[in-house]
Amino acid sequence: MLENNAALDSGEIRSIVTQYQHKPGALLPILHAIQDKLGYIPPDSLPLIAEALHLSRAEVHGVVSFYHYFRSAPAGNHVVQICRAESCQAMGSRALESYAKASLKIDYHQTTADGEITLEPVYCLGNCACSPSVRVGQDVIGNMDNKKFEQLLSELTTQKVAVQ
Numbered sequence: 001m002l003e004n005n006a007a008l009d010s011g012e013i014r015s016i017v018t019q020y021q022h023k024p025g026a027l028l029p030i031l032h033a034i035q036d037k038l039g040y041i042p043p044d045s046l047p048l049i050a051e052a053l054h055l056s057r058a059e060v061h062g063v064v065s066f067y068h069y070f071r072s073a074p075a076g077n078h079v080v081q082i083c084r085a086e087s088c089q090a091m092g093s094r095a096l097e098s099y100a101k102a103s104l105k106i107d108y109h110q111t112t113a114d115g116e117i118t119l120e121p122v123y124c125l126g127n128c129a130c131s132p133s134v135r136v137g138q139d140v141i142g143n144m145d146n147k148k149f150e151q152l153l154s155e156l157t158t159q160k161v162a163v164q
């Protein structure tokens with residue numbers, strides 16, 4: 001469950017930093033724990049993390065920005081991931097991602113203006129036999145095409161049953 005109360009977030013972040021800061025290689029576990037708890041890494045938390053780990057803010061920012069997995073802002077209500085790995089590319093995922101970006105009017109790592117959909121790339125969902133594949137939350141959907149993608153978006157934004 002994500003929580004958006006700034007004061008609560010700050011307390012949670014301090015608790016996570018305290019829990020990990022004395023362990024070797026603490027930065028990545030701290031960042032993962034914060035994102036798992038809050039859904040993103042609040043930019044305001046970087047100075048606290050840097051100070052606790054005796055790093056510069058730039059060093060912490062560099063790691064957060066290097067790994068696309070880490071978000072600097074909350075995700076939309078639904079995170080839609082399009083597979084860009086080999087099998088899915090061979091079966092048309094590049095065209096699908098172009099369609100998705102145009103349809104949603106966003107690029108990867110962005111969220112639609114209404115806060116509904118965040119679009120992300122992913123690299124193999126273990127569903128290569130049904131390429132191209134897309135994941136929404138825990139659900140992997142294969143044989144995706146533009147028409148099914150539109151249906152998926154419609155169902156997500158109206159909270160209907162997922163596309164099979």
Ligand code: FES
Nearest residue numbers: 083085088125127
């Ligand atoms: S390459 Fe896309 S699911 Fe494996």
